[in-house]
Amino acid sequence: MRLVREQRIQRILKSSTLSRERESQLWEVLKRQATIEGDIPMLNYERFLGEGSQCAKECAALWGEDCSLPELIFRPSIFARLPKDSKGRISALDFFEFTRRRSLLLEMKLKLELFDADGDGMLTRDELERWLVSLIPDLPPMAPILASQEKDMNSGGASELTGTGTGSDGEKKKSHLNLLQTAGIAANPPLSSFCSTWSKMATRKFMFFHGVRGKYAPIKKLLSSHVMVELLQLREPTEGNTGRLLENWFSLEKSRWLYGIFTSLDSDGDGFITPEGLSQLPFCRLTPLFIRRFFEVHSKKHVLVHIDGERSTTATSIQPGATFEDFIDLVISWESRFHRLGLGYFFKCMDIHDRGYLTQVEVYQLFREVKLMVSEAWSDGAEYKEEDVKDEIFDMVQPRDSLRMTLDDLHKCGAGPLVVGLLIDMNSFLAYDQREFQMQ
Numbered sequence: 001m002r003l004v005r006e007q008r009i010q011r012i013l014k015s016s017t018l019s020r021e022r023e024s025q026l027w028e029v030l031k032r033q034a035t036i037e038g039d040i041p042m043l044n045y046e047r048f049l050g051e052g053s054q055c056a057k058e059c060a061a062l063w064g065e066d067c068s069l070p071e072l073i074f075r076p077s078i079f080a081r082l083p084k085d086s087k088g089r090i091s092a093l094d095f096f097e098f099t100r101r102r103s104l105l106l107e108m109k110l111k112l113e114l115f116d117a118d119g120d121g122m123l124t125r126d127e128l129e130r131w132l133v134s135l136i137p138d139l140p141p142m143a144p145i146l147a148s149q150e151k152d153m154n155s156g157g158a159s160e161l162t163g164t165g166t167g168s169d170g171e172k173k174k175s176h177l178n179l180l181q182t183a184g185i186a187a188n189p190p191l192s193s194f195c196s197t198w199s200k201m202a203t204r205k206f207m208f209f210h211g212v213r214g215k216y217a218p219i220k221k222l223l224s225s226h227v228m229v230e231l232l233q234l235r236e237p238t239e240g241n242t243g244r245l246l247e248n249w250f251s252l253e254k255s256r257w258l259y260g261i262f263t264s265l266d267s268d269g270d271g272f273i274t275p276e277g278l279s280q281l282p283f284c285r286l287t288p289l290f291i292r293r294f295f296e297v298h299s300k301k302h303v304l305v306h307i308d309g310e311r312s313t314t315a316t317s318i319q320p321g322a323t324f325e326d327f328i329d330l331v332i333s334w335e336s337r338f339h340r341l342g343l344g345y346f347f348k349c350m351d352i353h354d355r356g357y358l359t360q361v362e363v364y365q366l367f368r369e370v371k372l373m374v375s376e377a378w379s380d381g382a383e384y385k386e387e388d389v390k391d392e393i394f395d396m397v398q399p400r401d402s403l404r405m406t407l408d409d410l411h412k413c414g415a416g417p418l419v420v421g422l423l424i425d426m427n428s429f430l431a432y433d434q435r436e437f438q439m440q
């Protein structure tokens with residue numbers, strides 16, 4: 001039964017995919033049917049879908065019989081939706097781009113369905129990971145992974161396993177490797193095996209926004225997600241623009257950069273970051289109060305930590321420990337503070353008494369920690385008054401109840417990301433303060 005379903009999806013996929021060749025044929029048909037205005041091919045409704053028009057028929061012939069795409073795009077409602085010129089015509093290029101996007105979404109839908117083993121419209125974490133790995137050949141910036149895998153195959157196996165070595169350092173690194181592998185993470189992995197870490201990080205982002213009880217993600221939600229838009233950006237040529245790639249969660253550059261941060265913060269290599277490690281994040285300087293709350297709310301695991309004493313004796317202590325997944329969730333939330341879920345992640349930590357709202361006292365307490373950090377770093381923190389900052393924040397948020405700020409208030413006011421930054425991160429506060437200074 002499952003095999004029949006898979007074969008059916010494969011068949012539709014084959015007839016639906018808009019290959020490069022089909023793309024150029026489609027463009028040729030549209031140009032032929034269009035009226036050229038200046039240099040711009042334009043389509044009027046008669047040419048688009050009117051009686052006797054060949055446009056829809058010729059375009060539909062480019063796809064196979066199993067494909068429903070032509071029926072979905074050659075519709076009066078689609079013509080009505082696209083921008084018009086003064087003569088009521090649409091740009092052939094706009095329609096072409098629209099068709100490409102719809103075609104890509106249909107292709108993604110079918111590919112996701114291929115991994116939905118029980119056909120209930122939901123994917124498990126494992127299925128999502130496998131789907132993401134299957135996309136790698138279609139993502140040009142991921143080419144180095146494929147090239148590295150091919151090189152390893154030709155040389156008869158994984159050529160580099162950084163982390164192995166000789167002597168006690170080598171042993172320590174080996175045990176680190178084992179611990180991380182137990183946790184499903186490859187330590188300092190060679191490019192060829194980074195694939196698994198990449199797909200875990202990629203899956204984490206989809207699950208953060210669309211996971212149901214952290215176990216399943218509905219295909220419908222995945223397809224309409226802003227996370228999918230970000231992933232599909234990797235299908236477009238980037239022309240070596242590393243800066244742009246570093247902004248994309250799914251790029252190799254970004255995932256290796258983040259993985260590098262985790263391994264450097266996990267200085268003893270046990271697969272966990274302690275509160276001290278988290279205070280060394282390179283992209284923000286979190287307050288001790290926030291860090292304590294992070295471990296209380298989002299990461300409740302504890303680890304045994306070895307501390308080298310003054311006389312080279314080794315003491316141990318039990319400390320909170322954040323896993324790679326905890327770290328990744330923190331980064332996803334930090335980058336998604338504009339989104340209600342990202343904001344909610346931080347709100348839970350800032351809500352010190354777990355009451356669902358922040359009073360003026362809590363905002364005061366939170367900012368006092370930022371001020372202390374500024375004082376320690378620059379010895380001029382005293383010039384900032386907790387009362388003033390607290391009032392400024394309540395002015396920005398304008399909560400419905402003037403004495404209690406809820407997540408709803410924070411999300412609706414539009415200043416949520418800024419408020420979170422001002423209350424938990426010294427760098428955000430200093431950047432905001434500097435901006436005000438420059439504007440004076």
Ligand SMILES: [Ca+2]
Pocket residue numbers: 116117118119120121122123124
């Ligand atoms: Ca399923």
Ligand SMILES: [Ca+2]
Pocket residue numbers: 265266267268269270271272273274
């Ligand atoms: Ca550690």
